[in-house]
Amino acid sequence: MQELYSLFSQGIIDTIVMVLISLILSTLIGIPLGILLVITRQNHLLSNTYIFTILNTIINILRSVPFIVLLVAIIPFTTFIVGTPIGIRGAVVPLIVYTAPYIARLMETTLLEVDWGVIEAYRGMGASKVQIVFRIMLRESRSGIILCLTIATIGLIGASAMAGAVGAGGLGDLALRYGYQQWDLKIMFITVIILIAIVQLVQSSGNYLSKKLQRK
Template sequence: MLVDQEQILEALWETIYMTGVAFGCSLLIGFPLGILLVVTRRGHLLENEPVFKVLNAIVNIFRSIPFIILLVAIIPLTRLIVGTSIGTTAAIVPLVFYAGPYIARLIENSLLEIDKGVIEAAQAMGATPGQIVFRFLIPEARSSLVLALTIAVIGLIGASAMAGAVGGGGLGDLAITYGYQRFDTTVMFLTVAILVVLVQGVQTGGNILSKKLRRS
């Protein structure tokens, strides 16, 4: 085995760092974007077809691009934002562009699952569109939203591993540099095992939290 415990722990931390920061930034973009996709669609609270079509097209375009291509395509923008296109921090930029639209679509789907009767009841009570969204729709959808965001985090973990292909650091970089290029199958299987444990931990935590919110 060509790597030691310290290198594995550093790679694990880089993966957690990339995923955590990218998820936080993506949520700031995707959550309001997802809400807008819901309220501006035909027959909804703030129906606005031109706005909906533009937002919908933007989300579809970014979701159509495979992450590994997006990673390379926005290198100039990554350099502009963080000053470099290589390293863990640099990998966060394409991760945000990848996950932001993805989260928006997940938020949209969760909110659209809410029965229209909830909106009608809120309107009958004189609630404003903002109050309907934040006091009725989001609380009603919170269990579904947790599961949706859990899927987003898992997607980011997978994407962060792919970032290793271009020197993004993390477990993916470790697997490619030592496991693949140096033919060390032990490192390869170890990084895969750690990623599986990470994903299982996130999914289990999301399931538990969602179940608690559903019962409360």
């Protein structure tokens, strides 16, 4: 029992660390990319077909690659960045490359829902483009942004489990080593239950926070 507790507690900690680090860095990359995708599209604030096409193409390419393939394909890049393709450090790089474009696309969808009439009204009142982005577009979309990050977090949890294939640690590594390779159904079952519980907690928290922001 003590051994099981030690295994799962370490697995949960590793998973949380991987997800949090990847989520923070992916958000810092993905949100600006999402904003650029919106404001550089035709007839928007900073309309620039060249920039929009490049960003749109890169994001489409990265999003079209399954995570497990991406994980292996960028091993040289991962090694160059963090010095190793294995462990938590080795998993964070592909997790960011996988999640940042996803967040960017979710952000694009959310920001495009902001009423263009409201943006035009503020432009007419002399608001700068920076003010429109931060005080209007992001403010009006904050509830949707929370839901976007909730979806991204859940996707990251699933991807972090797959990262166990390269010895990244976490619950996915436990499921692979004990549940699959040693056919220990008990550990596999407990791992699945823990992952379901974490996802439910994240989704419920995201829904609650989104509703709170929607009322303000």
